[in-house]
Amino acid sequence: MRRLLSEEGSRWLMEMNPTWPAQVPRSGSYYAPSAKADVWTLTPQLLMRVPLSTPITGSTPAGWSLSSNSYETSRYRIGTSMAPGAMRLKLFGTDWTSAAKVTVLGANANPTIETWVAPDTWLCSGYTLLDLRTGTLTIEQVWESMRAESSAMTWVLRVVGFVLCWVAFCLLAGPLEVAADCIPCIGPCLGDMIQAIACVVSCVPATACCLGVVGVVWVALRPLIGIPLVLVFVATMVAAIVWKTHFAKKGKTQESGGLTHVQGTVVGNAYSGPVHEPVAQGFLMALRQEYVYGQPGAVGQFFETAPNAEQYLQAYEEQVRASGNPSETITQIGRSWGMRGSE
Numbered sequence: 001m002r003r004l005l006s007e008e009g010s011r012w013l014m015e016m017n018p019t020w021p022a023q024v025p026r027s028g029s030y031y032a033p034s035a036k037a038d039v040w041t042l043t044p045q046l047l048m049r050v051p052l053s054t055p056i057t058g059s060t061p062a063g064w065s066l067s068s069n070s071y072e073t074s075r076y077r078i079g080t081s082m083a084p085g086a087m088r089l090k091l092f093g094t095d096w097t098s099a100a101k102v103t104v105l106g107a108n109a110n111p112t113i114e115t116w117v118a119p120d121t122w123l124c125s126g127y128t129l130l131d132l133r134t135g136t137l138t139i140e141q142v143w144e145s146m147r148a149e150s151s152a153m154t155w156v157l158r159v160v161g162f163v164l165c166w167v168a169f170c171l172l173a174g175p176l177e178v179a180a181d182c183i184p185c186i187g188p189c190l191g192d193m194i195q196a197i198a199c200v201v202s203c204v205p206a207t208a209c210c211l212g213v214v215g216v217v218w219v220a221l222r223p224l225i226g227i228p229l230v231l232v233f234v235a236t237m238v239a240a241i242v243w244k245t246h247f248a249k250k251g252k253t254q255e256s257g258g259l260t261h262v263q264g265t266v267v268g269n270a271y272s273g274p275v276h277e278p279v280a281q282g283f284l285m286a287l288r289q290e291y292v293y294g295q296p297g298a299v300g301q302f303f304e305t306a307p308n309a310e311q312y313l314q315a316y317e318e319q320v321r322a323s324g325n326p327s328e329t330i331t332q333i334g335r336s337w338g339m340r341g342s343e
Helices: 002-016 139-172 174-181 187-201 203-221 223-245 277-292 298-305 307-322 326-336
Strands: 035-037 040-042 054-056 065-067 070-073 087-089 091-093 102-105 107-109 112-114 131-134 254-256 259-261
Touching (some): 040 112, 131 139, 139 187, 139 203, 174 187, 187 203, 203 223, 277 307, 298 307, 307 326
Antiparallel strands (some): 035 040, 054 091, 070 087, 107 112, 254 259
């Protein structure tokens, strides 16, 4: 039943929309195989650059009528006057009164003008030039026109590339936004806030990446512009790494020998040593055992029990070893850390 309806529908559409008559031209552009510009022969590639924007008319074929530069006919209509099939054609050509002279840029392969291909030199291999402009232009005017067109396209690609890069960095925070949306009641609000923050923050790396790409391309061709752009990119990346490794960890606790130690400054009598206070007490005791009471290897044995603390405390051991009064030096270290009973 479904197939029958489909066949009936197709038959109905064929009746309602007759096929395009073979004797009527279809939409398209038609060019002469060649043409002359002074003594040179223009190839089809150049002729396709000739503008086709002027409506043209001629003798009206039988069964057609001319109205406002358009040819109209109802001879191919099937059925009543309301049925489809009426046609309107409009022809365009070249206004040779304004395009009687052309300026051509290309390789002179007497007697034709062909595509100029750049030699296999650095950064120019395979680049081609072939252009046609209506009117009489100087070489400077042709270069300026081509440069303006190229610059416009370049800026469009730059803007599109930057936007895509920005969107890509924004999408990195997408999972955070989804996670926040799952929170009852305030989830959507938090998700929108995360999205807004991610949009602002991601602008910085997106800008740096775009400048880096442009700079790398321009390093060889325009080093005075390319090198600063690359330096901006490198500086931004270095700043991001520094922030990640230093400022992002500020105020966070670190693990040392299975115990937590906090770095800070002395506030009143509060402890502020480089490691957790019990670890610091054990270290000062090991210092006294080795450098005051003469027990060799006491500090080394202590570091074996807390290996992660050695990087923070080794400088203090060197200070005690180099001092003339180890006992007093150990006491001063304990006081500087704000330790109680360090004497």
